[in-house]
Amino acid sequence: MKGNTHWLLSATLVVGGLFFAATCSAQVTLEVMNPRGEIPPPKTLGISPRGGSLDGKKIVLIDNGKFGASNFLDALADMVKQKYPTATIVMYPKPAAQTITDLPKWYPTVKQQGDLFVFGVGD
Amino acid sequence: MPGVYFTTTEFLDDAKSAAKDRGMPEIRMLALPANTYYVGRASKQQLQPIADVFFDKMIDALTRPLTAEEAKPSQAQQLHEDANIKVTGRDFLDASEKVNDLFLSNHWADGLPVVPPTPELVKAMEAETKRSPKDVIGQVAPKNGTATVEKIAINAVMAGAKPEYFPVILAAMEGFTNKHYDLTHVQASTGSFTPVVLVDGPIAQELGFNSGIGMLGHGWRANSTVGRALRLALLNIGQTWPQVNDMALTGRLEAYTFYTFAEDTAKSPWEPYNVSQGFQAGDSTVTVSSSGNPVIFGGGAVAPWTAQGVIDQVVTQIRNRGVVWPHAQKHILVLHPDCAVELANHSYTRRSLQEYLYEQTRVPYEKLASHVSFGQGTEEDFIRASIADGRIRPDRAQIFLDNLKPGGRVPVVQSPDDFHIVVAGGSPGYDLLFTYPGTNWAHQTVKIASATPMKSGK
Numbered sequence: 086m087k088g089n090t091h092w093l094l095s096a097t098l099v100v101g102g103l104f105f106a107a108t109c110s111a112q113v114t115l116e117v118m119n120p121r122g123e124i125p126p127p128k129t130l131g132i133s134p135r136g137g138s139l140d141g142k143k144i145v146l147i148d149n150g151k152f153g154a155s156n157f158l159d160a161l162a163d164m165v166k167q168k169y170p171t172a173t174i175v176m177y178p179k180p181a182a183q184t185i186t187d188l189p190k191w192y193p194t195v196k197q198q199g200d201l202f203v204f205g206v207g208d
Numbered sequence: 209m210p211g212v213y214f215t216t217t218e219f220l221d222d223a224k225s226a227a228k229d230r231g232m233p234e235i236r237m238l239a240l241p242a243n244t245y246y247v248g249r250a251s252k253q254q255l256q257p258i259a260d261v262f263f264d265k266m267i268d269a270l271t272r273p274l275t276a277e278e279a280k281p282s283q284a285q286q287l288h289e290d291a292n293i294k295v296t297g298r299d300f301l302d303a304s305e306k307v308n309d310l311f312l313s314n315h316w317a318d319g320l321p322v323v324p325p326t327p328e329l330v331k332a333m334e335a336e337t338k339r340s341p342k343d344v345i346g347q348v349a350p351k352n353g354t355a356t357v358e359k360i361a362i363n364a365v366m367a368g369a370k371p372e373y374f375p376v377i378l379a380a381m382e383g384f385t386n387k388h389y390d391l392t393h394v395q396a397s398t399g400s401f402t403p404v405v406l407v408d409g410p411i412a413q414e415l416g417f418n419s420g421i422g423m424l425g426h427g428w429r430a431n432s433t434v435g436r437a438l439r440l441a442l443l444n445i446g447q448t449w450p451q452v453n454d455m456a457l458t459g460r461l462e463a464y465t466f467y468t469f470a471e472d473t474a475k476s477p478w479e480p481y482n483v484s485q486g487f488q489a490g491d492s493t494v495t496v497s498s499s500g501n502p503v504i505f506g507g508g509a510v511a512p513w514t515a516q517g518v519i520d521q522v523v524t525q526i527r528n529r530g531v532v533w534p535h536a537q538k539h540i541l542v543l544h545p546d547c548a549v550e551l552a553n554h555s556y557t558r559r560s561l562q563e564y565l566y567e568q569t570r571v572p573y574e575k576l577a578s579h580v581s582f583g584q585g586t587e588e589d590f591i592r593a594s595i596a597d598g599r600i601r602p603d604r605a606q607i608f609l610d611n612l613k614p615g616g617r618v619p620v621v622q623s624p625d626d627f628h629i630v631v632a633g634g635s636p637g638y639d640l641l642f643t644y645p646g647t648n649w650a651h652q653t654v655k656i657a658s659a660t661p662m663k664s665g666k
Contacts, residue, residue: 208215
């Protein structure tokens, strides 16, 4: 009886070991490569300092050319004139063929015309 | 110069992403409520309640002193994307599933299962070019990701492309990253623009591209996986994602494989398309272009048609459509072989057909629109503005100016070259018109030159 118990215990350990080994050996590890492109970080810049009131300032309202933007900017312009009568509004339609990434082409014109700008309405 | 940028709620993430990409993450932005702005923008009166709400916020954004971070934000650091990833599963299928889950959750896949890009498979892909894995093909908009040979190969593996397709994929990526291809617009626009990928020359037949019945459909591995490789490469290398910085409002037709097909040079009555673009007969090329939703002409198998009738329909379509950027369009007209042969029998060459289309689609001055849908003013105002800002090329401007008067006939394209005539399709077949609102902004033909020698010798 004792011998039978030893045999049964041994057999169980062997079968269990084989099952464990089989389970372990069936695992698969895939090494895969990252498909993403690396992005050269742009030089990070702060935004222009600001402070004080709009009184006496020239505000350039840049219309990005999307339908309705001029209506929204017109509404803002009316409110500026009403609340800041000494401020000046300059309407500037962004050249349609140029994007915001073409800033060097059209930003100097904006800068010449005013002290502050409002751009809209982006999508 | 202090400023504030207005966008809408649906585009705020996109705007922030773009600001970060351009190195100005702290730009002050105000997001108008999209659900009321777009429906109300037809008039100032309708927008007044929104302006009332945002006026004080605008004043605050223009005048409030900067925080330290706004004045001097932390320099963006290079994020490295070169480490391999190890994924373990119960078996291959389980591991593969985990790779797919990981890639999709990282926004590295297109939603369909991808082939796990193991180094072995990527190396086999790279073996089809003489270029080094680290060679840079170009920068991919909108985030300016660096497209190396290796990165493109990884995406080609994911797409299920055969290694022998790789030279086509590489050449196409050269086209997409060319500085004259407006990839930012094609990748990010709210319009459903979709790349058109045309393979031309001996390599098309050798690799098994379909140029006949079903040419834009499924079932041909070359068409499907070359297109998908490009889809994945643009997505991953340019780092785009829908609702984040790919803002195509209804998505893109053929989103997974693009419009990828080959010209049927054997059945064409004319020289191959790439010869018309200045390449040598026998050259293999890939043309990458872009289009809105294509329009189908002809009778196919169900109705009678004539070649001249098809061309007349095309003319009517182009003259009547209210495209948002008139007079700076580009068209790819894909004629099925029977139609092309019929036209050739009526003495049309590719060039004379281009010139015919150019002349016939001109719009009488008196019929120019009283307003344009993009921007303000009349169509004439828009044309004059297009001349002033360079969208209409200086060498073609005088033709427009000469016709902006009573009795004038104003071209809808800048030159006959803006009609690209290609022969492909079935017999019977339909004819397809791909249209893009920007001449030469998204159209490049590239010689497939980086291939190892193939049977075609190209």
